[in-house]
Amino acid sequence: DQQxxxxxxxxxxxxxxxxxxxxxxxxxxxxxxxxxxxYPAEGPTFLIxxxxxKDKNEDGRFTVFLxxxxxxxxxxxxxxxxxxxxxxxxxxxxxxxxxxxxxxxGLGTSLGVNP
Amino acid sequence: xxxxxxxxxxxxxxxxxxVTLSCSPISGHRSVSWxxxxxxxxxxxxxxxxxxxxxxKGNFPGRFSGRQFSNSxxxxxxxxxxxxxxxxxxCASSSPGSGSPxxxxxxxxxxxx
Numbered sequence: 001d002q003q004x005x006x007x008x009x010x011x012x013x014x015x016x017x018x019x020x021x022x023x024x025x026x027x028x029x030x031x032x033x034x035x036x037x038x039y040p041a042e043g044p045t046f047l048i049x050x051x052x053x054k055d056k057n058e059d060g061r062f063t064v065f066l067x068x069x070x071x072x073x074x075x076x077x078x079x080x081x082x083x084x085x086x087x088x089x090x091x092x093x094x095x096x097x098x099x100x101x102x103x104x105x106g107l108g109t110s111l112g113v114n115p
Numbered sequence: 116x117x118x119x120x121x122x123x124x125x126x127x128x129x130x131x132x133x134v135t136l137s138c139s140p141i142s143g144h145r146s147v148s149w150x151x152x153x154x155x156x157x158x159x160x161x162x163x164x165x166x167x168x169x170x171x172k173g174n175f176p177g178r179f180s181g182r183q184f185s186n187s188x189x190x191x192x193x194x195x196x197x198x199x200x201x202x203x204x205x206c207a208s209s210s211p212g213s214g215s216p217x218x219x220x221x222x223x224x225x226x227x228x
Contacts, residue, residue: 002157034216041221042221043119043205043207043219043220043221043222044158044205044217044219045219046216046217046218049216089157089158091158101146101148101160101163101170101171101207101209101217102148102160102163102171102173103158103160103217104160105157105158105159106157107157108157
């Protein structure tokens with residue numbers, strides 16, 4: 001049973017607009033969340049993370065929002081660029097210090113940004 | 116700084132054989148984790164090694180094993196291969212310290228026929 005769910009397998013947006021990728025989780029013990037981006041034939045690349053003691057973390061064009069009561073997090077990319085086209089993975093762990101390398105992953109959302 | 120290097124990139128084996136995959140972490144990284152990626156299951160945690168000791172383990176059968184050497188390089192071994200072991204095997208390294216993200220290699224694509 002998937003403990004981390006990304007219900008949208010794919011998403012298409014126009015260049016310059018906002019991309020919103022969603023992730024839901026079921027395990028209330030999760031307290032550290034990460035987003036990774038993956039291009040074909042490459043390994044995942046870390047984007048941004050958030051601890052459960054926060055509800056928002058921002059890094060440049062990327063912002064992650066966490067709603068603990070809803071067990072939901074989202075990644076916002078503003079403005080979206082064609083180079084952002086990739087598969088985005090949400091991952092979670094039971095360690096808000098971020099020391100736990102055992103991550104539980106969603107199945108990914110393929111984002112396409114159209115010029 | 117060189118990234119995480121995994122060898123080989125591609126491998127074809129037959130059922131019943133065994134296979135060894137290799138991972139060289141980023142210089143200075145002492146933690147190495149292994150993941151299996153399949154289309155239906157996504158990325159699943161195999162195990163993590165730190166300072167030559169297995170620190171954490173996922174829910175895989177004993178046919179999957181690993182080790183880490185004193186230079187932090189790691190190997191993963193799968194014995195008695197099954198068709199379902201066909202997957203992309205990803206290695207990731209990380210530096211000590213809380214919040215340090217995983218840095219992944221490009222993976223080894225294993226096909227079992």
